[in-house]
Amino acid sequence: MTDRELVAPDEMKHLVERFNYSPAVKVGNLLFAAGQLGRDANMKVIDSSLEDHIVAAWENVGKVLAAAGATYEDIVEMTTFHVDLQEQLPLFLEIKDRYIPRTAVPPAWTAIGITELTFPGQLVEIKVVALIP
Template sequence: METHNHDVPWESAYGYVQALKHGDTIYISGQLSHDGADLVAPAPVENGRATSFEQMEAQMRQTYVNAAKLLERFGATLDNVVEEVVYVLDIPAAFAVAGKVRKEAYGRPDPQVASTLVGTNGLAFPEQLVEIKFIARV
């Protein structure tokens, strides 16, 4: 079994690996929009809750970038992804940008990926609007 991390503080705080390859399958933990330990395009927060979803596109785009970085460590790309689950704080905001961002990330107008979009009332960080988990086959 092979594993990889981003070396960010929340990995040891929570206790998990970002990605794990078992046989010909790569499992990628929920990714979010960060560059190192800094969140990219954080949503404004009031009383512990995001107050705007305007950064959904930027966050989603960076999330795919981070997943691609992990896949690269296994010699894979987003072309190897067979399933994704997209968790978001606001379904309409996500749906408004997801098609565009996903098509750009996968590099085709019809991404060949089983995808599920799930609305949730909270994610790991209050500034976070989206988290995506992936399964890839090599």
């Protein structure tokens, strides 16, 4: 059996108890991160602008990666969920490029349009798999 390790940044540890949820699970040198949302540490949805919402989701991804010793450059696969995919995609692409550097082998990416996310007001969710160095 492969060992599994819970990965939770300090500000997300309350979610483990509250929702029986792992922000990420480390298996060997792979990190499977749950979808991260545009919210603050108190679960308040960032609703000032779509850009702020997307940035907050990416920042939460970064916190999970850092807790496992990884960075955005270590992402090998991502799945994104968008309440309004066609409307969000141009801005999402611009912001994604701030976090994920252009490399010879960018991560595999699937973007999915959906009708709603977990809590009202959430617009984007970012789920990643990373190879921990």
